[in-house]
Amino acid sequence: MTKIILASPRWYCAGVDRAIGMLDDILDVHGAPIYVNHEIVHNKFIVNYFERRWVIFSDDLDSIPTWSIMVFSAHWVAPSFVKKAQALWLRTLDASCPLVIKVHNEAKKFIAEGYKIIYIWKKNHQEAIWVADNDLENIFIVWNKNEADALSFKPDQKLALLNQTTLSIDDTKDLIAYVQTIYPDIKLPGFSDICYATTNRQEVVKEIVEEVDALIIVGSKNSSNSTKLCLIWERAWIPSLLIDTPDEIPEQFLDWLNFVGISSWASVPDNLVQEVIKYLEERWAIFMKEVITKEEKMIFPYKLDLA
Numbered sequence: 058m059t060k061i062i063l064a065s066p067r068w069y070c071a072g073v074d075r076a077i078g079m080l081d082d083i084l085d086v087h088g089a090p091i092y093v094n095h096e097i098v099h100n101k102f103i104v105n106y107f108e109r110r111w112v113i114f115s116d117d118l119d120s121i122p123t124w125s126i127m128v129f130s131a132h133w134v135a136p137s138f139v140k141k142a143q144a145l146w147l148r149t150l151d152a153s154c155p156l157v158i159k160v161h162n163e164a165k166k167f168i169a170e171g172y173k174i175i176y177i178w179k180k181n182h183q184e185a186i187w188v189a190d191n192d193l194e195n196i197f198i199v200w201n202k203n204e205a206d207a208l209s210f211k212p213d214q215k216l217a218l219l220n221q222t223t224l225s226i227d228d229t230k231d232l233i234a235y236v237q238t239i240y241p242d243i244k245l246p247g248f249s250d251i252c253y254a255t256t257n258r259q260e261v262v263k264e265i266v267e268e269v270d271a272l273i274i275v276g277s278k279n280s281s282n283s284t285k286l287c288l289i290w291e292r293a294w295i296p297s298l299l300i301d302t303p304d305e306i307p308e309q310f311l312d313w314l315n316f317v318g319i320s321s322w323a324s325v326p327d328n329l330v331q332e333v334i335k336y337l338e339e340r341w342a343i344f345m346k347e348v349i350t351k352e353e354k355m356i357f358p359y360k361l362d363l364a
């Protein structure tokens with residue numbers, strides 16, 4: 058018998074739920090086509106679903122017809138991108154996650170008070186790319202100690218440290234401690250800057266990997282947070298897989314599945330996880346239990362006011 062431990066929470070976070078809801082609703086109200094910069098959230102299934110509804114994902118503002126509706130994705134956009142969209146007479150709707158906006162507002166406040174910001178990011182994550190674009194004179198992005206070493210500031214420069222919302226305390230604690238040794242007076246990020254959904258999804262996977270001999274994370278490979286969840290296997294030295302659909306499970310991996318942990322990232326619809334479970338059920342007798350480490354009740358409301 059194959060035993061499954063299903064991690065919870067695993068499905069949409071409040072930011073993803075809000076962005077998907079906004080795009081669905083704006084399509085219902087105004088009709089297609091609707092343009093979205095980048096991807097509304099990092100999940101292949103969601104992107105395909107909206108493409109079938111004639112949503113066009115494009116960062117090439119010049120190619121978008123005047124008066125079209127553009128929705129900004131959950132990852133936030135740089136003010137320069139917003140200004141250009143408005144200068145081109147696009148009607149815009151901002152689906153950026155409020156937690157991401159909060160960190161950017163903090164950065165703006167610090168900069169207005171004369172601070173420079175050291176911003177910890179996951180290399181090439183969209184949220185951080187926009188931050189870099191936002192204010193290159195005052196925001197310095199770093200991912201490792203070498204990059205922190207390469208910075209130089211005047212001795213009396215006021216400094217604050219912020220981080221990409223979807224990095225957890227585990228992701229950042231060593232680098233924060235290192236930056237503090239270089240700049241002991243630096244203002245540190247508050248706990249409220251860390252996304253609750255990231256922390257909850259990482260914590261539950263850390264708990265289940267102690268009990269299983271293989272791990273399956275349902276999510277897309279261009280989602281850095283899905284990859285990060287998948288890498289938690291390193292703590293327990295068990296094989297792990299990151300898949301969008303069950304047919305991506307290789308035959309040899311199936312041999313390991315005596316006791317498997319299953320979870321997903323916050324941008325993954327839960328029916329995809331259920332499909333993986335069904336796929337396993339069709340092959341083996343399954344015993345399943347769910348490990349719930351947190352109840353999530355966060356909701357981010359929205360309005361469909363176009364700018």
Ligand code: SF4
Nearest residue numbers: 070072073154222252
């Ligand atoms: S993972 Fe966190 S920061 Fe990202 S969209 Fe969800 S709630 Fe917002």
